[in-house]
Structures are given as C-alpha cells and as structure tokens.
Amino acid sequence: MALPVDVDLALVGGGGAASLVLAALDRENLSGVRVAIVDPVHKRGQDRTWAFWGTPGTFLDPLLSASWPAVDVVTAADRRTLALHPLRYAMLRSGPLYDLAGAAEQRLGAIRFTAAAGALHDDGGHVTVHDAEGAPLVRAGWVLDSRPRPPGRPGRTHWLQHFRGWWLEADRPLFDARRAVLMDFRTPQPARGVSFGYVLPVSDRFALVEYTEFSPAVLSGGEYDAALRDYLTRLGIDGDTVRVREVENGVIPMTDGVFESRPSPRVVRLGTAGGATRPSTGFTFTAMARQADRIAREVAAGRAPLPGPAYPARHRWMDAVQLRALDRGLTDGVAFFGRLFDRNPAERVLRFLDGTTSWREDLTLMASAPLLPMIRAATGDAVARLTRSAGRGRTGGQR
Template identity: 60%
Template sequence: MEVDLALVGFGGAAALTLIELAKAAVPDLRVATVDPAGLLDHGKRRTWAFWTGAVDDLDPVLDAQWPAVDLHGPSGVRRLDLSPGRYAMVRSEPIFAQALQAADRLGSVTIRASAAALVDDGSSVEIRDESGTAVAAARWVLDSRPARPVKPGHTFWLQHFRGWWVRSEAALFDPASAVLMDFRTPQPARGVSFGYVLPTSAHTALIEYTEFSPARLSDDAYDTALTAYMRLWNLNDLAIEEVEDGAIPMTDGVFERRPSARVVRIGTAGGATRPSTGYTFSAMRRQAREIAELIRTGRDPVPSAAYPRRHLWMDAVALHAWDSGLVAAPEFFERLFQRNPAERVLRFLDGRTTPAEEFSLMASTPLLPMMRAAARVTV
C-alpha cells in the first residue's frame, strides 16, 4: 500500500493531526495510520489541561474551564485572574471521536500492525512489521511513539501523577475556580510535589497528586498521598469513580525530531513536552495545525520546533536548579506568579513570550542560585 502520509502510533498527537488534516481538506491526500490497536484510545482515558483564549475550537467538548485559578505557595494562597484567557480541561474521548470522524472524511486507511522498522531511502519510507513484512510505503511518516533522547541532558525527571475523579452528595466544589498548584503537600527529598483540584461541577472534580522527581512511586504511595491531600481539604466520604495516572518526561536531553529524511517525530518525541512543566497538549495542537497547513500549501510536513531554543535553555537551568537543591521549586513558582502578570507567566510556560518579557520573568526568580545553575548547565 502506498500513501502520501502515514501516522505511526495513535495517541493524542496523531489524533489532533488527523483532525487538522480533515479541516485542511487537501484533495486526493492518501493517509494511513499504523498502530497495533488501530484507531482506538488504547483503553486508557486521559485528561488534558491547557491555557487558551476567550474562544477555542474545543469549546463544545470541554469538560471544564476556569477564568481564575488558585496557587497555594509557601507564603499562602494567591488567586490568579487569567482573563482574557482561561484554564481549560478536555478528556480524551471527544478528541478521539473527532479523530475517527476525521479519518472517515479523509478516507484514511487503518493498518493494525506494529511498525518495527521504518526504512527510509530518501524518497519514501517502507514501514515493516515485526516479521519484517512491509505493510505500507509512505512519502512521509509522522511518528508519535515514545522515544529516548539521543543526547542525555543534565537532568532527567518525570512528571508523574495519580488523579481521582470524585463525586460528592453535597455541593463541595466551586466550578468557577480551580486549584492549579497546591504546594502544601509533603515535599520529597529530591523533587517537588503538589496537588490539583479541578472541579467540573459543584459535585464532581478531578483531584490529583503530582510529583516532579526522578522516579515514579508505588501504587500505595500515590493513594496515601492522595488520601492525605483530600484530608487537607476536609474532603471526606467522596465516591471515587475513576483513577487516572501517568508519567511524562521532564528533561533537557535532546530528542531527535527528524531521525531520517522523511520520518518526522511529533508529540513528546517531537519536542512537544515543555521540560520544566510537562505540559504538552498546546504544543501538540500547534504541531498538528502547522503540519496540516504545510501539506495544504504543498510543502514538506516538517513542523518548526515546539519551543524556542532560549526557552529550552531556561528550562535546563530551572531543572538543574531544582534537582541540585539550589532553588526550591515551590518558591520558584510562587515568585514567578507573585511578581508577574499571570497571563505573561502562562504564555511563557506555553512558549509564546518575547525576550523582553522573559528578562522580566527571570529577574523575578532567585538570581544568584539561578546564575550558579546557569553556569553549570552552560559548562
């Protein structure tokens, strides 16, 4: 089977790309997806949170949105007004449902196979399964499968978490506001922990315990941390309807975004994950839109870097500062939000600020420890 574009691995990045390709309506575009599970959500529901403006294409399927969020830092709680933006949350089911509809409109072919090898001869890519059999040939491959950094960085952490979707009989939650970071959780010896409270109604919420640290915890440790965090809020007798957990790399290691001439990585493997926060969803959307526009205008589907190089350097400095104990992450984030407009901080975390704005942001952090970390990372 010969196609113009093959999406290898079917997760959030591939789903968003299919959606944008269908919107672009490129005539006679031949598309295939290659994944052992086909066009499925792999049986694992996920939640994506992101910052957005007053209007968003995903508004009809959002689970919740908040014009303000609370940050519980070392010196107390701070309400962050996000206007004119919002903090929004969407679950994976409607995204994958839209991707299925997009695949139908595109006439995309589903190939249920593992792509064990991608053989790129410079003009096309042969996709071979585990037996060595060619299952497709594509002019371009977009590969969203996990990949290791080709060059290690100074720091390799994970953003790892467990969340409970809970329901209460009483109206316990304020659906107009979310808790973005609550650093009142016990802090690990190496790393940082915090809680989230993301209400979807007065009776339902996602309550999450998150760590930035080198390794995941045991199941019992996550459950113990979540139970303790709920006690902090005096949340008792809640029904746990669903459990959600995962791990996202946080590293200044270098990922190979284009491993061969016609193979392009997208999603986390393609640099969409912000090293200092683990946020990925907004960058995946940008990649998907850019790929669709490149194809629509007859150009190669090679998206630009998800984040400016200067941002990646600043992330490397921050990660090293936290990991080495030069700067405590709770104080770092608190100062960032205390001394800057929330809207500017959120644009920075999303990779959309100017150098002048970034100078002001960095000036609000503990300068001497950050300079020491910068010297070590530069060396």
C-alpha cells in the same frame, strides 16, 4: 509477500498527537491527501485527560469537559487566585478528541492498520513502514511518528513529572466549579523535588483530584494513594464521603535531553518524541496542537509536513537551568514557582510555559527568579555543556 500500500502521509501511533493531526488535516479539507494510520490499538473512550491554557473560540471548545477563567495557586502561607484573561484554563478528556479524529479519518478516507509498527526504512524518497514481524505495510511520502521514546541525546538532568489522579463524585457540593487549583503546595514536599495537589472541578460534585511530583523517581501505588488521601484531608474532604469513579496515572519526562525530531529525511517525530513536552512543567498538549496545525498548513500549501521547533531554543535553555537549580538543591521549588506567579501576570507565565513570550518578557521573567541560585545553575549548565562538547571532540578525534 503483499506489496505495501502507497500513501502520501503515514501516522505511526494513534494517540493525542495523531488525533490532532487528523483533525487539522480535516479542517484544511485535505480529502485528496492519501493518509494511513498504523497503531496496534484504535483509540476510543477515556484513557487520559489533558489540561492546557489558551484563548477561547477554537475548534476544541465543543470538546471540553470544563474551562476556568481563573486558577488558584496555594502555599502554606496564602492562596492566590489568578485571573487568566484573555486566556483560560481548560480540560479535555480523550474520548471527544478520539471521536473527532475518527470522524476526520472517515472524511479523509484514511486507511487504518491495526498493528504495531516496526522498522521505518527511509530511502530519501519514500518511507516504508514495516510491522513488528518485518512485513511491509505502507510506503509513504512522509511518516509522522508519535511513538514514545527516550531522548536521542541524554541530558544533564533527568527528572519526571509523575502523578495519580482520582475522579471523585460526591453526593453534596464539595468543589468550587468556578476555578481550578493549578498548584497546591500544602502537600508534604519530597527530599528531592516538588510536590503539589491539583483540582479540576467539572461541577461542584465531580472533580479530578491529583497528586503530582516533579522528582527523579516514581512512587509505588500505595504511596500515591496515601498522598491523595492526605491531600483530600487538607482540602477538608472526608474520603468516606466521596466515590472514586476513575483512576488516572502518568509519567512524563522532564529533561534537558535532546529529542531527535527528524531522525531521517522523511520521518518526523511528534508529541513527546518530537520535543513537545515542556521540560520545566511536563505540559505537552498545546505544543502538539501547534505542531498539528503547522503540519496541515504545510501540506495544504504543497510543502513538506514539518512542524518546526516546539519551543524557542532560549526557552529550552531556561528550562535546563531551572531543572539544574531544582536538581542540585540550589533553589526551593515551592518558593521558585510562588515567586514566579507573585512577580508576573499569570497570563505572562502561562504564555512563557507555552513558548510564546517575547525576548523582553523572557528577560522580565528571568529577573523575577532568585538571582544567585540561577546564576550558579546557569554557570554549572554552561560548564557541563562545554565538558560534554570537549568529550565528543576527543572521541571524534580517536575514530
């Protein structure tokens, strides 16, 4: 059996989280760090689209397909155009990020193993990455594992953000390229959950149009297509006048379950597996970028590549309360989001969803939510936590 290759850092999984780490290491000029990537597929081309907000002037700017200084939030009653300054909403397709990571991989002299990773054996000093058959591939000082996995500790609420998007091309101008539609709640609402349309225009003739639900279960393919056709009608677009160039599907966890970000001394989980997905919205990209930047800075300083929590603990609690309120029917989802944007500057709401607001701003946001439903949800969440804690205590006492 061949001996494993020795490296300083092994990336298990080669998607968005790993690509951002490679790019961040390259920006820090860490060519002396020995890096390996273990993934069964060498990611290239367009396989997903990320939408996120942030300030202009970052390394991502040349990679963007489009960005917008304003977004629309639409209900049956009105349409609000929200100015985002000093932020902007941006769209990044996967191809340019994979290309950037590929160039970084070359400059770093990284070793790539096109294989599915199996067990990770952490002896406290190094981590051995095995392939799916159990053969050792890499012995690393640290492993950054971005493979998807469920939460290490189940939550009290289990919802999903699930969607289907059509990349539409038209022969005449149909879209307003000056702003994106962040949430259009004119879609029929599910019995349990929230649905909305979503429009990201690259030009007046080319746009990504999505149907999204926050709810406990996914739909069938036919149901997503019917919802998209209905939404196009609401946009005033005849489906026969546009061509579907690509289709995107996704399912993202929305749960207050705890993702185990450090399963062993020298293994660190990234992306959704590391808690980067915001439970209240499913947004992930900005937290992954923050994780990558922090890791690269720590490595450059000669410290352990630990990214820190993706979001403050108080935000995770606020998300748990919001999910419980929606799940138990204590508040109407459309009214909740509409009220949040009505009573706060858009950039404050977006910074909250990115986990960068202050305690004072968080209190202001909480005050803008419907008071009695949130109190009931918070009380129920506290009781559920205490009940679970007591149950664990009794189980521990019987061992």
